[in-house]
Every structure is written in structure tokens, then in C-alpha cells.
Amino acid sequence: MSEALSRAALSRDDNARVFVYGTLKRGLVNFPAMQGVGIERIEKAVLRGVTLYHFPNSGRPYPYPALMRGQDVVLGELHTLSHHLEPLDALRVLDHVELEGYEYQRVPCWVQMRGRKLRAWVYLYNSVSKLHRSKARRSSRVSWQPSSRRGR
Numbered sequence: 001m002s003e004a005l006s007r008a009a010l011s012r013d014d015n016a017r018v019f020v021y022g023t024l025k026r027g028l029v030n031f032p033a034m035q036g037v038g039i040e041r042i043e044k045a046v047l048r049g050v051t052l053y054h055f056p057n058s059g060r061p062y063p064y065p066a067l068m069r070g071q072d073v074v075l076g077e078l079h080t081l082s083h084h085l086e087p088l089d090a091l092r093v094l095d096h097v098e099l100e101g102y103e104y105q106r107v108p109c110w111v112q113m114r115g116r117k118l119r120a121w122v123y124l125y126n127s128v129s130k131l132h133r134s135k136a137r138r139s140s141r142v143s144w145q146p147s148s149r150r151g152r
Contacts, residue, residue, distance in 0.1 A: 015087035016040075017120035018094065019047055019111045021076035022065035022144050029062050029146070033097045037090035038082035045078035045113040047122060052139040053131060065144040066104075066125035066136065075143040078113055078120060091121065098123045103130075 023030040026042055051070025056063050067074060081090050091106065098104040104123040111120050125131060 015091065015121070016081040016083070017111075017118060018079045018081065018091075019045055019076050019109060019120045019122040020079055021047070021052070021067060021074050021122075023062070023146075024079075024094070024097070025077050030097055033094060034079055037085055037093050039079050040082040041080040043078045043080075043113055045076055045111040045118075045120075047074050047076060047109060047111050048072075050074055050124070052141065052144060053125065053136045054139045054144065055134060055136045058130075058134045058136065063146050065139070066131065067122065068125050068128070068131070073142055076111075078111055078118065094123075101126070103127060 018024075018034075020034070022028070024034050025031060047067075049069065049071065050067045051072050052074050053066040053068065054063065055066065058064075081087060085093075095101070095106060098106070100106050100123065103126055105126040106121050106123055109120055109122045110117050111122075112118075
């Protein structure tokens with residue numbers, strides 16, 4: 001298993017961090033959900049050991065990305081949640097947005113940020129069969145944007 005992704009338990013502080021790489025990023029379509037759970041800080045971060053895919057149109061009214069275990073590096077944002085909600089309650093709200101357990105699975109990971117490694121959560125794509133049936137394309141980019149087309 002990749003060093004960046006593991007199944008080890010997270011502490012309370014770790015539970016308050018989420019690595020986001022797609023529609024939950026600042027300014028994108030699902031960012032209001034992040035704001036709703038409360039964000040204390042947003043910082044650039046890197047996740048290794050994954051592969052990024054782009055869904056241009058797969059039943060949602062907007063394009064979206066998916067991460068799966070792999071060998072690439074993805075740039076994203078590390079969102080540290082404020083403590084106005086318990087971290088696990090905040091994560092349940094995000095689980096609903098990300099269709100956790102159906103389309104995505106929330107897993108612990110190690111992210112790199114300014115020379116440090118921090119534990120956080122990340123949502124990995126959970127449906128290999130849907131990935132292969134859909135028009136999803138592996139992205140050659142290290143940072144997802146909604147205008148990404150067919151892996152460019």
C-alpha cells in the first residue's frame with residue numbers, strides 16, 4: 001500500500017483535515033459545503049500515490065474528478081475544519097456531498113505541505129466499474145479544474 005494512503009486511525013486533529021482536489025476546492029461548485037462545515041484554514045498540499053480522472057459529464061450537471069490509488073502526484077488544498085462542529089459530524093456532512101460509500105470512500109492519507117507530512121482524509125473514487133463504463137479519462141494534469149477535458 002502506498003505510503004500516502006493508509007488505513008491507520010486518525011487523531012482528533014487529523015480528523016479536522018480534509019485533502020480536497022476537485023469540486024470541494026475554493027471557488028468551485030461544492031465549496032459551499034466546505035464553508036457550511038466551517039473552515040479554519042486552506043493551504044496548498046500534495047498527495048502522492050494516486051491517479052486523477054476527469055468526468056466531463058456522468059449524470060451530474062457539472063464535470064467532476066475522481067482519485068484512485070496509483071503512482072501519480074496530485075496538487076490540491078488541505079482544508080482544516082474549524083471546531084464549531086465536531087470533526088466527525090462535519091465529515092458526515094461531506095460524506096453526504098461526496099456520496100461516501102457509494103461513489104467515493106473517505107480514507108486516511110498523508111499529505112505534504114511546506115516540507116511537512118500531515119494526516120488527513122481524502123475521498124477516493126469507489127467504483128472501478130463505473131469508471132470504465134463512463135467517459136472518464138485519466139488526467140495528465142496534477143491539479144484538477146472543471147474546464148479539464150479528456151485528460152488534458
